[in-house]
Amino acid sequence: MIKKYSLxxxxxxxxxxxxxxxxxxxxxxxxxxxxxxxxxxxVGSCGACTVHLNGQAFRSCLLPISALxxxxxxxxxxxxANGDHPVQKAWVxxxxxxxxxxxxxxxxxxxxxxxxxxxxxxxEIENFMSGNICRCGTYSRIKKAIQLAATK
Amino acid sequence: xxxxxxxxxRRSFLKVTSLSGGxxxxxxxxxASAKPEDSLAELNIEPVWQEVTSFVKxxxxxxxxxxxxxxxxxxxxxTSLPMLIAEExxxxxxxxxxxxxxxxxxxxxRQFTGxxxxxxxAWKQLRTVGSxxxxxxxxxxxxxxxxxVSELSTSNGMVxxxxxxxxxxxxxxxxxxxKLPVPKDIVLKGNESFRLVGSPQKNVVGPKIVQGxxxxxxxxxxxxxxxxxxxxxxxxxxxxxxxxATAAKKMPxxxxxxxxxxxxxxxxxxxxxxxxxxxxxxxxxxxxWDVMNARKKxxxxxxxxxxxxxxxxxxxxxxxxxxxxxTKKHYAQMLEMDKKPGKIERxxxxxxxxxxxxxxxxxxxxxxxxxxHNIMEPTNTFAHFxxxxxxxxxxxxxxxxxxxxxxxxxxxxxxxxxxxxVRMGGGFGRxxxxxxxxxAALISKQANAPIKLIYTREDDVSGGIYRPxxxxxxxxxxxxxxxxxxxxxxxxxxxxxxxxxxxxxxxAIDNYLAESWVIPSNITIGAFRAPRSNFNAxxxxxxxxxxxxxMDKDPIAFRLELLQRAKDNPVGxxxxxxxxxxxxxxxxxxxxxxWGKSENAGKKRGVSAYFCHNxxxxxxxxxxxxxEQVTVDQVTTALDCGVVVNPEGAKNMAEGAAxxxxxxxxxxxxxxxxGRTDQRNFDTYRMIRHNEAPKKIxxxxxxxEIDPTGLGEPPFPPVFAAVANALYKxxxxxxxxxxxxxxxxx
Numbered sequence: 083m084i085k086k087y088s089l090x091x092x093x094x095x096x097x098x099x100x101x102x103x104x105x106x107x108x109x110x111x112x113x114x115x116x117x118x119x120x121x122x123x124x125v126g127s128c129g130a131c132t133v134h135l136n137g138q139a140f141r142s143c144l145l146p147i148s149a150l151x152x153x154x155x156x157x158x159x160x161x162x163a164n165g166d167h168p169v170q171k172a173w174v175x176x177x178x179x180x181x182x183x184x185x186x187x188x189x190x191x192x193x194x195x196x197x198x199x200x201x202x203x204x205x206e207i208e209n210f211m212s213g214n215i216c217r218c219g220t221y222s223r224i225k226k227a228i229q230l231a232a233t234k
Numbered sequence: 235x236x237x238x239x240x241x242x243x244r245r246s247f248l249k250v251t252s253l254s255g256g257x258x259x260x261x262x263x264x265x266a267s268a269k270p271e272d273s274l275a276e277l278n279i280e281p282v283w284q285e286v287t288s289f290v291k292x293x294x295x296x297x298x299x300x301x302x303x304x305x306x307x308x309x310x311x312x313t314s315l316p317m318l319i320a321e322e323x324x325x326x327x328x329x330x331x332x333x334x335x336x337x338x339x340x341x342x343x344r345q346f347t348g349x350x351x352x353x354x355x356a357w358k359q360l361r362t363v364g365s366x367x368x369x370x371x372x373x374x375x376x377x378x379x380x381x382x383v384s385e386l387s388t389s390n391g392m393v394x395x396x397x398x399x400x401x402x403x404x405x406x407x408x409x410x411x412x413k414l415p416v417p418k419d420i421v422l423k424g425n426e427s428f429r430l431v432g433s434p435q436k437n438v439v440g441p442k443i444v445q446g447x448x449x450x451x452x453x454x455x456x457x458x459x460x461x462x463x464x465x466x467x468x469x470x471x472x473x474x475x476x477x478x479a480t481a482a483k484k485m486p487x488x489x490x491x492x493x494x495x496x497x498x499x500x501x502x503x504x505x506x507x508x509x510x511x512x513x514x515x516x517x518x519x520x521x522x523w524d525v526m527n528a529r530k531k532x533x534x535x536x537x538x539x540x541x542x543x544x545x546x547x548x549x550x551x552x553x554x555x556x557x558x559x560x561t562k563k564h565y566a567q568m569l570e571m572d573k574k575p576g577k578i579e580r581x582x583x584x585x586x587x588x589x590x591x592x593x594x595x596x597x598x599x600x601x602x603x604x605x606x607h608n609i610m611e612p613t614n615t616f617a618h619f620x621x622x623x624x625x626x627x628x629x630x631x632x633x634x635x636x637x638x639x640x641x642x643x644x645x646x647x648x649x650x651x652x653x654x655x656v657r658m659g660g661g662f663g664r665x666x667x668x669x670x671x672x673x674a675a676l677i678s679k680q681a682n683a684p685i686k687l688i689y690t691r692e693d694d695v696s697g698g699i700y701r702p703x704x705x706x707x708x709x710x711x712x713x714x715x716x717x718x719x720x721x722x723x724x725x726x727x728x729x730x731x732x733x734x735x736x737x738x739x740x741x742a743i744d745n746y747l748a749e750s751w752v753i754p755s756n757i758t759i760g761a762f763r764a765p766r767s768n769f770n771a772x773x774x775x776x777x778x779x780x781x782x783x784x785m786d787k788d789p790i791a792f793r794l795e796l797l798q799r800a801k802d803n804p805v806g807x808x809x810x811x812x813x814x815x816x817x818x819x820x821x822x823x824x825x826x827x828x829w830g831k832s833e834n835a836g837k838k839r840g841v842s843a844y845f846c847h848n849x850x851x852x853x854x855x856x857x858x859x860x861x862e863q864v865t866v867d868q869v870t871t872a873l874d875c876g877v878v879v880n881p882e883g884a885k886n887m888a889e890g891a892a893x894x895x896x897x898x899x900x901x902x903x904x905x906x907x908x909g910r911t912d913q914r915n916f917d918t919y920r921m922i923r924h925n926e927a928p929k930k931i932x933x934x935x936x937x938x939e940i941d942p943t944g945l946g947e948p949p950f951p952p953v954f955a956a957v958a959n960a961l962y963k964x965x966x967x968x969x970x971x972x973x974x975x976x977x978x979x980x
Contacts, residue, residue, distance in 0.1 A: 084486070100523075101486070101523060101527075104523045105523075108521065108522050108523045111522070112461075112521040112522050112523065113521070115455065117446070117448040117452075117453040117455075118445065118446020118447070118448075119446070120446075120450075120452070120610075120611070120659075121452065121522075121612065122610055122611075122612075122691065122916075123691040123915050123916045123917075124690060124691055124915075125691075125915050125916070125917050127915060127916035127917045128610070128691075128916045128921075130610060157446075158445065158446035159445070159446060165441055165444055165445040170444040170445065173440070173443075173444045174436065174440045174441055174444055177436045177437055177440060177882050177883070177886060178440075179308075179437060179439075179440055179443045179444070180308035180309070180310070180886060180887070180890055181307055181308030181610065181611070181657070181658060181659050181660045181661075182308065182439065182443035182449070182657070182659070183450060183610040183611040183659025183660060184610045184659075185443050185444060185446075186446035189444060189446075204929075207924070208924045208925040208927075209924075209925055211924040211925075212923040212924045212925045213923075214923075214924070215610070215916060215921050215923065216610070217608055217609065217610045217660050217662075217894075217921070218308050218610075218660060218890045218894070219889065219890035219891070219892070219893030219894045219897070219922075219927070220886070220889070220890060220893075221893055221922075221923075221924050221927035222889055222893070222927060222928065222930075222931050223886065223889070224924070225924070225927075
């Protein structure tokens, strides 16, 4: 059923008319034209669509719009004004990306991890990040980038 | 310019054009009828281009734009190809802005991403572009200052006259340079003079990637664009019988539902025309969510397809068998084929006699399943068909290979097809097969609207163009002194053979036999990072490990011994590899990993080496096994790919190859039951994850002056056997069937 929703995304309120079951992923990409949040699997298994919901990492492909009332959503577009979040800078410094498609989601997971655990151990990084698949195999660089960002 | 030292064709020459803003643009082209005295005016006629081409633009403000011609899927050619031009142009890399060239066979004749060939093919051509531009700038400066060229020098985009202290930017002379004839002799730098080539440079797109910019095909949109998806048979071997879309058409946002035929029945299939299903039902609607929901409402009758004959190019008939195939049956069929005589691919000496006289024979059979590419960005393409023209925005590895098929299917002239090339969220071979472009064009034509065709992850996994399932049986014969006297490789697959009969250890053993066979199938297969090599290496390098153990020899020493034989006194006329370079990577990985050193005595380590795509790679892998869990502590990679253009990007690729190889060796499999894939998404298709990645990866390059020979694929194949050989050390068990990890359970 089509309903009206008010979403707080990147500190801005967006009015959206949409089906109550539509996942946030497709609201962002199709309704709002915010394409930094990527579609990878649609079943919460790859992490490409990771966003922050009240500061925690969530898979936006599993979040129906009807569940988002009163929440603060942050997407990769809202992580920093100019791509200068410490995690983004570490990603550039260590030349992490290959194809780059999964990296929005990796960065959103990594920034949520550091927000809640500023000095994670290697094992904590590995476990937290295990929901994010990188098909090109940049895991080693991602881990180093998170460790670098943690020092900033 | 008949004589240059850049080894270009004699008919080649460079093309200059003035930019409206007063700058110059330089390209390189291969003109059928070029004369050395061709002037700028004559060069403005429509050229016929034949090989690699690229452009550099120099603006009056001294900004430099370099177009990267080849499609980018993460191999980082958008950085490394422009580096070649910038090196010879002698500009500051920071001045350079890089832009992806769109499909334009007149400007960029080799827009091909595959086979680890981009840098290899561009190595001299793109440097020639840069060098010619630099020489023209120098000539223009010499004329403006009335000074001999010999007294001028360049550095960082500046021309300097040392005696007088004069110094101006390239941009100052760009407009005048653009009016000059193209130089006849173009000199390239010697490798010892490189300043940029060989220096680590970051991915030029990195800052955009970390901000999630809409770089990918799936991110493309424009006003009025509709979304399309296709409903296809639930299993290989099935086809559309009939469907009822009444309910689907009533769903919110749905514009139309109709069937399309990807290729006509009489289509002559070229090499990259492979598609999983020929007739599919297109659903077109306003949004992705609308279309996803409407797909579920289509009532479809599928039926088992009968045997088909498809015409290949060169009038070769390809049989697509009928039936619903299963992995279990494939493995049984492959074992059956192994018992029958195969097609002899190579025979040296008297292998049958040697085996008959042998004191001992070791025989082992290796298998591997189908693998799905699992490109992170699912398959997609934008197409807008208007009148007799079609415009694409497409993630495609080899656009030029698809154009003839688009021409044939849509009946429009080649020049009416335009393709904007977008960054690809992975490729690995999957995006060499551009049937989705034809699907998108047909849907746009029928819907009379611009559309973006999207595959869901389930579409991609369950209807893929897979790495084939393979089997290889090796036999080694020994005399009473445990000396290797004969070698037999017999391999095949569903539906192609992986065998490379002229690769190592052919050439190193007096009595050698290689046989192949195939099993026809309706499962669609195609190139997957290092096709065939990715399995050959796994099987061969595991087998060599096992026989070296029987012979009481160190695995690396044994390989080096065989290679020394191939170098000193090769068997047979055709051996595809260079034993010296092979030995080079083995020696490097031995030294860098501390192989055989007492402090490493307790480590569970395996070694492997392979040659493919003109380059050589070796790995030593250290791992631990705890129950069903494998922890890879370290990967040491040695790579000989000739001169390394961008060590940062090259290391990243080799690290990725190690992780990709470990993941596929341990977990990768696409299995089928009655034509239906058992895996449909990442919840059932196990991919390697962060906590399973190696704790440390070291990459070492053999330093030499060999022109670049390729990088993306070569470090991938040997990983599988290095894992298998290390697992043997850890568990005492040999691993013959991929994937390995399920065999640790129970």
